[in-house]
Amino acid sequence: MPDDPTRRVPHLAEDDVQGRHPGAAGTILDSAGVRRAVTSLLSAAPGASSVVVGLHRAGHRTLIARGRTTTHRDAAPSTPATRFEIGSLTKAFTALLLAEQAAGGVLDLNDPLCRHLPAHVHLPPGGRAITLTHLATHTSGLPRLPPGLLSQALPTLFTNPYAGFTTDQVLHALARTRLHAPPGTRVRYSNFGVGLLGHALLGAAGATDYAALLHDRVLAPLRLHDTNCEPAPPAGTAQATGYWHRRPRPPFHVPGLPAAGALRASARDLLTLTEALLDPRTITVPPALRTALEEVCRPRLRLPDSRGTALVWNIRTRPDGTRLYHHAGATRGCTAFAGFNLEQGTALVALANTAPTLTNAFVQAAYTALMALQP
Numbered sequence: 001m002p003d004d005p006t007r008r009v010p011h012l013a014e015d016d017v018q019g020r021h022p023g024a025a026g027t028i029l030d031s032a033g034v035r036r037a038v039t040s041l042l043s044a045a046p047g048a049s050s051v052v053v054g055l056h057r058a059g060h061r062t063l064i065a066r067g068r069t070t071t072h073r074d075a076a077p078s079t080p081a082t083r084f085e086i087g088s089l090t091k092a093f094t095a096l097l098l099a100e101q102a103a104g105g106v107l108d109l110n111d112p113l114c115r116h117l118p119a120h121v122h123l124p125p126g127g128r129a130i131t132l133t134h135l136a137t138h139t140s141g142l143p144r145l146p147p148g149l150l151s152q153a154l155p156t157l158f159t160n161p162y163a164g165f166t167t168d169q170v171l172h173a174l175a176r177t178r179l180h181a182p183p184g185t186r187v188r189y190s191n192f193g194v195g196l197l198g199h200a201l202l203g204a205a206g207a208t209d210y211a212a213l214l215h216d217r218v219l220a221p222l223r224l225h226d227t228n229c230e231p232a233p234p235a236g237t238a239q240a241t242g243y244w245h246r247r248p249r250p251p252f253h254v255p256g257l258p259a260a261g262a263l264r265a266s267a268r269d270l271l272t273l274t275e276a277l278l279d280p281r282t283i284t285v286p287p288a289l290r291t292a293l294e295e296v297c298r299p300r301l302r303l304p305d306s307r308g309t310a311l312v313w314n315i316r317t318r319p320d321g322t323r324l325y326h327h328a329g330a331t332r333g334c335t336a337f338a339g340f341n342l343e344q345g346t347a348l349v350a351l352a353n354t355a356p357t358l359t360n361a362f363v364q365a366a367y368t369a370l371m372a373l374q375p
Helices: 026-028 034-043 085-101 132-136 149-155 169-177 193-207 210-219 267-276 288-297 362-372
Strands: 048-059 060-067 081-085 264-266 302-303 307-309 314-317 323-330 335-341 344-351
Touching: 026 060, 034 048, 034 060, 034 362, 048 267, 048 362, 060 210, 060 267, 085 132, 085 193, 085 210, 085 267, 085 323, 085 335, 132 193, 149 362, 169 193, 193 210, 264 267, 267 335, 267 344, 323 362, 335 362, 344 362
Parallel strands: none
Antiparallel strands: 048 060, 048 344, 081 264, 302 307, 307 314, 314 323, 323 335, 335 344
16 A cells, blocks of 8 residues: 655655755755745645755755655655656746747747748637737737647546647647637736747747757756656656546646646756746856846736736735746646745745645645745
8 A cells, every 4th residue: 555645744854955055954944934834835735745845045055855756665765856747837948948039039029929830820810919928928818728629638637638639739729719808908827828839939940849949948058957848757867656636647748738838847957947047147058048037037017916927927026025936837647836036036946746636735835935935
């Protein structure tokens, strides 16, 4: 019988901290409020056998890995390099690729979507007004999912709902789409929109593979060695099995919309990404990517209740006037979160190998732990 996975993550102890700089645990976890918040986060995903959290503050990082990659007793222990499906957190990487391509002169952020799609693709009425920035800020007017995806996905709705929907089906669905609002007038979250953005980026670059383009322009320059779209981990690394209501899920596949949710990543890589966003001047990357790291953080929309939007990233203005950037992701077996505060120089990433459910407060606990970090 498998272990009860919730028993593996009940507390936070110094010997759980892995991959830290000397003294980092004392620097980051010295606050009782931070320790309470992280302890709560480690227990906030019932059914997870593995939880990994990364924190950055005052130039120091701490990575905390708890549990094992599956519920079996002989499974590999989780580490900061353990890979998880990150679902919609993939969109943050797509936004960075968009900004990098713009900084390199391959495209303009305000290019119309239709300019970079194949000539045979038909847009819906009003669709020619959709720009790449509309797609990256969820203001395109497109629905959350392509028409036809849900009906096709019914047999695999709780395992792999996107697996049978191909690129050709995504592009053909565009002609059958009805915009919910004129482009640029309303925020409406859309996997369809960011998936199409990925196809537009391929068209602009003269490329055919999202994973390869992202690797060459973003992942390799940032040295994110654990991150890619492959269901199987690279040699020498481990990957967490996803769970839904304590049942193992097959690897998640998004063949038609990879830019919206196909990536796997480790907490180590996600923390490296947020650290690069905090201060691009501290890293050695090509000039276009350094510009892109700054550009994705530029606020694009101001929304009610102190909220806003950058390129994909959500923004919440705190009472002290600082801005907290955050995004979450989920698949049928994993939950992911990443967030950072530019003014305070703090960041937090969190991964768990269980899908969101009514009893899964993982994302909210991660957000609370990020808020508890002070400079």
